[in-house]
Amino acid sequence: MLTGQGFHIVHSTEHTPLEFGKDVIAVSPDGKLVGYQLKGHPDGTLKPRDFDSIRGQLEQLATLAVAIAGFEGRVPEECYLVTNGDIDEAVYHQIQLLNASLVQRGHPPGKIRTITRGQLLDWAQSLGLSLWPSEMQDFGNLVKLLNCSGDEMFPVQIFDPLLRNTLNFEGELKSAELSRRVTSAGVMTAVALHSFSRQRNHVAEITAWTMFATYSIAACEKNGIDYSKHCSEAVLSARDSIYDLLGLLCEEASERRVMFEGDPYSEFAFYRPRLLLISALMAVYWIWSQGSTWTRPHHKALVEKLIPQALPPRWLWGEGAIPSFLTYIWFRKMVAPSDGNDMIVAKVLAALLRNKLGDDGEPLASPYYDAEEVAQHQYRELLGCPDPFEGDSFEGHSYSCESLLMCLVRSDLKMVCQELWPDFTKIGHERVVPDQAWQFGLYRTGDAATNETKMYPPMMRWSELQEICQESMAIDVPAALKADPGLLLLFVNLFPFRATFSAVRFLHREFDEKTAV
Amino acid sequence: MEIKFDEIPELTLQKTMAKFDEMILDMVRQQTGFALERIGEEIPDSQSVDAKGKTLDAELMLQVLETLQMEFHSDGQPHQLHVFGGLFTAERQKAIDEQFQNDPDLQIRLDEVIAKKREEWRAREACRKLVG
Numbered sequence: 245m246l247t248g249q250g251f252h253i254v255h256s257t258e259h260t261p262l263e264f265g266k267d268v269i270a271v272s273p274d275g276k277l278v279g280y281q282l283k284g285h286p287d288g289t290l291k292p293r294d295f296d297s298i299r300g301q302l303e304q305l306a307t308l309a310v311a312i313a314g315f316e317g318r319v320p321e322e323c324y325l326v327t328n329g330d331i332d333e334a335v336y337h338q339i340q341l342l343n344a345s346l347v348q349r350g351h352p353p354g355k356i357r358t359i360t361r362g363q364l365l366d367w368a369q370s371l372g373l374s375l376w377p378s379e380m381q382d383f384g385n386l387v388k389l390l391n392c393s394g395d396e397m398f399p400v401q402i403f404d405p406l407l408r409n410t411l412n413f414e415g416e417l418k419s420a421e422l423s424r425r426v427t428s429a430g431v432m433t434a435v436a437l438h439s440f441s442r443q444r445n446h447v448a449e450i451t452a453w454t455m456f457a458t459y460s461i462a463a464c465e466k467n468g469i470d471y472s473k474h475c476s477e478a479v480l481s482a483r484d485s486i487y488d489l490l491g492l493l494c495e496e497a498s499e500r501r502v503m504f505e506g507d508p509y510s511e512f513a514f515y516r517p518r519l520l521l522i523s524a525l526m527a528v529y530w531i532w533s534q535g536s537t538w539t540r541p542h543h544k545a546l547v548e549k550l551i552p553q554a555l556p557p558r559w560l561w562g563e564g565a566i567p568s569f570l571t572y573i574w575f576r577k578m579v580a581p582s583d584g585n586d587m588i589v590a591k592v593l594a595a596l597l598r599n600k601l602g603d604d605g606e607p608l609a610s611p612y613y614d615a616e617e618v619a620q621h622q623y624r625e626l627l628g629c630p631d632p633f634e635g636d637s638f639e640g641h642s643y644s645c646e647s648l649l650m651c652l653v654r655s656d657l658k659m660v661c662q663e664l665w666p667d668f669t670k671i672g673h674e675r676v677v678p679d680q681a682w683q684f685g686l687y688r689t690g691d692a693a694t695n696e697t698k699m700y701p702p703m704m705r706w707s708e709l710q711e712i713c714q715e716s717m718a719i720d721v722p723a724a725l726k727a728d729p730g731l732l733l734l735f736v737n738l739f740p741f742r743a744t745f746s747a748v749r750f751l752h753r754e755f756d757e758k759t760a761v
Numbered sequence: 762m763e764i765k766f767d768e769i770p771e772l773t774l775q776k777t778m779a780k781f782d783e784m785i786l787d788m789v790r791q792q793t794g795f796a797l798e799r800i801g802e803e804i805p806d807s808q809s810v811d812a813k814g815k816t817l818d819a820e821l822m823l824q825v826l827e828t829l830q831m832e833f834h835s836d837g838q839p840h841q842l843h844v845f846g847g848l849f850t851a852e853r854q855k856a857i858d859e860q861f862q863n864d865p866d867l868q869i870r871l872d873e874v875i876a877k878k879r880e881e882w883r884a885r886e887a888c889r890k891l892v893g
Contacts, residue, residue, distance in 0.1 A: 665890065
């Protein structure tokens with residue numbers, strides 16, 4: 245809501261204890277540093293006895309300097325106690341006394357103010373109809389999300405229509421309306437995550453905020469609206485939340501001896517996919533942090549310890565694992581450069597080609613199927629469930645072999661590529677090209693994309709192949725997403741079917757140590 | 762599919778299912794016809810044989826095999842041919858099998874065609890190269 249009013253959020257302690265008393269710190273449109281202390285009292289009233297435990301935090305909020313890069317040494321000029329309930333008269337009196345004491349210490353009068361349920365509702369009302377779903381189907385979807393137990397994978401197929409409708413992808417929007425709707429979508433994302441946040445399901449939260457960011461970017465690009473003016477603030481806030489969540493994931497994973505979740509009897513099917521995904525997310529966390537500053541410097545060593553030096557056997561559960569694998573390899577190339585990393589890519593490509601030619605087990609599923617669906621397929625008879633692959637076939641074509649070969653070509657491994665070339669030319673290379681770049685940011689493009697199958701000629705010149713692999717404009721990726729390669733990297737890890745040949749060529753240019761600019 | 766008002770009093774589950782079957786078959790016929798038409802448009806002349814109204818026999822089959830580009834497995838066995846259309850009835854295919862079995866000359870010619878196609882396939886595979 246602050247973002248919607250033109251504030252720039254510079255800090256949110258939702259997930260960190262670093263800023264005593266300061267839950268949110270923002271810069272107002274007129275450049276003031278403003279601190280917020282949040283207290284939940286839904287349907288209740290903040291009584292003097294509650295205030296006793298808050299007083300100290302409020303005083304810290306009003307008097308202590310912040311320790312945020314770019315704002316070091318600055319004390320908030322305005323402070324707010326925010327509650328989603330009401331405030332007792334006696335508490336107002338105590339706040340007045342606290343303000344008087346602050347004046348005596350040289351602070352301006354009325355430094356601590358309040359925001360209560362009424363004002364929050366006013367703000368919500370100013371967002372209008374777009375804040376809450378108005379269609380019955382959307383309302384049903386929001387209820388479904390709120391009814392989730394919170395420990396499952398985030399149901400993106402339910403969240404997708406909610407975001408689509410809130411951001412009005414069916415119609416056209418002017419800049420002011422879009423800004424309002426982006427704020428609404430942000431509030432709705434936080435609400436939709438209620439069950440998942442309570443269960444501390446960080447991967448689900450990361451998934452939802454990533455969707456919010458890419459959908460907001462898509463909405464801007466679709467409507468030809470200046471992203472940096474009307475949308476970037478909200479996306480940056482989401483990005484900060486994602487960064488905090490990656491930090492929490494790092495801490496949680498570090499505390500575990502074995503990275504398992506849920507029922508140990510079903511872990512054999514999910515342990516390896518989860519380990520690979522967590523490794524990739526931690527690699528993204530490392531890459532983001534190295535690109536700016538480690539907010540929690542001790543996490544660097546934790547991440548480097550968490551990500552294994554070698555992937556476990558049988559990690560390749562489907563083509564959906566390839567973006568995580570590449571992220572892992574790019575991380576390894578940065579922390580432990582070695583030719584061995586490229587040779588691992590070569591081995592994976594060789595295995596994938598053999599598999600797709602039907603010479604090595606059942607052909608691996610396309611990236612449109614996640615690890616859960618692959619497990620359902622593998623154990624469908626035991627589970628007595630329908631086969632999620634019904635009507636689909638994966639032999640003879642691949643969505644990721646082109647990208648893997650590109651990595652080898654850019655590493656100048658000509659002899660390795662020559663060896664793999666005969667098998668590479670025998671399969672069809674699938675590409676899904678959205679009709680317009682903004683559609684790339686969505687979970688599904690529907691009919692608004694073209695399915696292309698590229699068959700490479702049996703004989704090709706190395707220089708021709710190099711030329712194809714060198715291209716990295718990624719014209720089918722939204723410009724604002726290309727401007728934030730870290731976010732794009734996270735997006736393709738969570739939505740592997742968006743790791744198109746075009747997107748991976750761009751990401752490789754950004755993150756592979758041999759070709760990074 | 763059409764259900765007339767007059768039919769309703771006499772309808773049973775079986776009759777309704779038969780109507781659905783009729784509709785599904787009709788849809789499949791139309792879709793298949795459309796798909797074959799599109800495939801037909803894309804097939805180059807070098808891969809086409811005109812049966813000129815003849816029924817399928819061993820000679821025509823040899824002509825088809827000589828014309829088509831054939832693919833083989835790595836152990837040298839040809840990929841199974843999938844046939845479709847009115848020319849390829851089960852009776853005619855059985856008759857052709859018998860023709861090849863009963864006429865050693867035809868069998869020799871068939872083996873020669875397959876051997877030639879295998880060599881062509883090997884030559885093609887040997888050309889899968891990244892050069893320069």
